[in-house]
Amino acid sequence: MAMRLEVKEGRQGCTLINDSYNSDINSLDIALDFMNRRPDHEGRKRTLVLSDIYQSGMTPEVLYREVSSLCGNRGVEKFIGIGPELTAQADQIAIPQKYFFSSCEDFIQSEVFRNLHDEVILIKGARSFGFDRLTEQLEQKVHETILAVNLNALVDNLNYYRSFLHSDTKIVCMVKADAYGAGAVEVAKTLQDHRVDYLAVAVADEGVTLRKAGITQNIMIMNPEMTSFKTMFDYELEPEVYSFRLLDALIKAARKEGITGYPVHIKLDTGMHRLGFDAHPQPLPKGGESEIDRLIDILQHQQAVVPRSVFSHFVGSDSVDFDEFSALQFERFDKASRRLQAAFPHKILRHMDNSAGIEHFPERQLDMCRLGIGLYGVDSIDNRILNTVSTLKTTILQMRRVPKEETVGYSRKGVLTRDSVIAAIPIGYADGLNRHLGRGRCYCLVNGQKAPYVGNICMDVAMIDVTGIDCREGDSVEIFGSHLPVTVLSDCLDTIPYEVLTGISNRVKRVYVQE
């Protein structure tokens, strides 16, 4: 059975064991066993926070009597039940110290929550109970590397790009790659509140995550896998279609489910030569058929899917160097998409502009635009920062004086030129701090001052030179963000800010700021 238990230091002497992946009775027993065996519970109370269990196949009475007996066997001393069903079955729980709340929020507001201390707490809840909030509240907040995401800045950026658009031009917001690292769920909720027309993700699973988090907005899947059609139908996710093979498989899958009129988005290749139907056919052999002709023919002779939109992608909308080629791409798109439209009585939305395109070619906004990097605060035309959305920060773990004849880090690469003060920070390449930033190639900010990375960046830790900087252990360090643009890092790495932003690993906690 797939299990993922996280153990974390909590507030007030608590240890948290977090298992929010499963909510069934078998995994409960495994997790309880895990808690019971932990060597560190010496003298500390063992507490279980449990939500209602769904789909057990048992009656509630039997189910919770069973839960109670497992808890008894595994030494649970305090039981906190959350949810209407558990509350109703309170009598079945034979643990002397027990409390029940109808929701996670009620529990967080309660005296019982405030009084948690020196306990080993197993937290096990079905996702819908929002136990994430609970663990967030219980976690100790020091020594953390976090990505602080400013949702107001995100909205300001959205409005900046909207200012280039006509009032009836629709907008697709790209929340692929976990919203360029910012965290797809929270970003999508914010965008939904601001009534964008579409959200777009790369794969179906990303779309499912959004649906499960309560996102009801239209969702486009940019790179649908052949194996995920059923998932897309079940969660009302609209695939992009870029090839005949994909189209054929999709039509078959829809027919099998008895589905008709399923919306799809047709991708045309106008010059990227990545994915898409060829909008600019090479000279055809005599009597040959262009891809657009063949596509129209197939679409007209089936009822399973309908083209809701047709689009293509600029290869260089962010640079005047490619203006001529962009114009050529647009012309190819314009021609091919008009032919597609002419073959159907319903409106097919046409779209081509990405973030840079919206600014650079507002006259090519057509019916809809696709906003990506700009939403996250980087203007890809000149790498200017709009409103900073993501700030990656950490804290100083330890500081030491290192004489100049010593070296710092692996392979002795941190050669010192003076007696130095070196600070260690809990972020490494496994968090997305690229190892090529090390050995003095880049810096972070400590109390507003530049502190270069010394020696090789390690997996979980990096060392920085804070000689002459007024700082102490526990002080905050900015890796990139409001004071140090992410583009400083991407320039240093000879890459684009997209790569730095999407490279922040999952283990870095996202914290959302909204006024």
Ligand SMILES: *Cc1c(COP(=O)(O)O)cnc(C)c1O
């Ligand atoms: C990612 C993506 C975009 C967004 O591009 P930005 O440069 O981030 O605005 C637009 N269209 C397609 C097809 C994409 O894959």
